[in-house]
Amino acid sequence: MTVIDTKKYLDQWFDQPITLLEKLLNRKDAQHFYRYLQFFGMYRPSKKAETDYMKLKELHAWELIEEYEQKYQSLWDGCKKNIYIFPLQSRRSFLLEDKSGVTFPDEMYFFLSPIEDHQKEWEALFVHEYHHINRLNKLKDTTDQWVLRDSLILEGLAELAVSEYCGEQYVSDYSMKYSKDQIHYFWEKYMKNHLHVKKSDPLHDDLLFGRKFYPKFMGYAIGYYVIKHMSEERKFHTIEKLSTPSSQFEIEQCF
Incomplete structure (x- = not known):
């Protein structure tokens, strides 16, 4: 994996992100x-975005992400893929808080802002996304048939990794947003009959992210609840399950 020096591109084309x-x-x-x-x-x-970018450089964001990459690649015998870092949107959407990321099988993107406790917060984000890319690569023969069940397990395992390596206080707020009773209610009303919805179906993201009339980040919260419940009962660590297919996680038994 390589942390790409996006700074030289940002310095030249900051106001032209498409270029x-x-x-x-x-x-x-x-x-x-x-x-x-x-x-x-x-x-x-x-x-505001330009000011944040300057502060990210002062906080050595690129160097810190590279340190995390080296740390977890060694700890997990992880894969090597390209990493791209950009400033976070200065105007938050429903999806965003103070940091964000998105992972593909061959690359990772981080969107950062200058925040308090930035070193640990950015490490938690890195752990989450790096867990994703390692799981995606270990399951690469099945990702073209990805369904909602797979996404729930993916997100739950990644948040468990954050809890294990950074502390539960760094688990995302949206993964711990709801009570046990609320999680069970959402499962019965919205989720249990849609586990086989394909990723290509818009309903997949509606349920996972809580778009439209669904509770915000419902899928993330259910995924973390399920994986945390299983790990407490069966005493496993998230890295042990990196290559375990989602079909082997008995989600239904958690409800």
């Missing part, structure tokens, strides 16, 4: 891809 992505990634679909990354938190050009 930046074209130059950086050599993508012909840069406009479409930029819109996709915006959903997960990539900055829009503004004075």
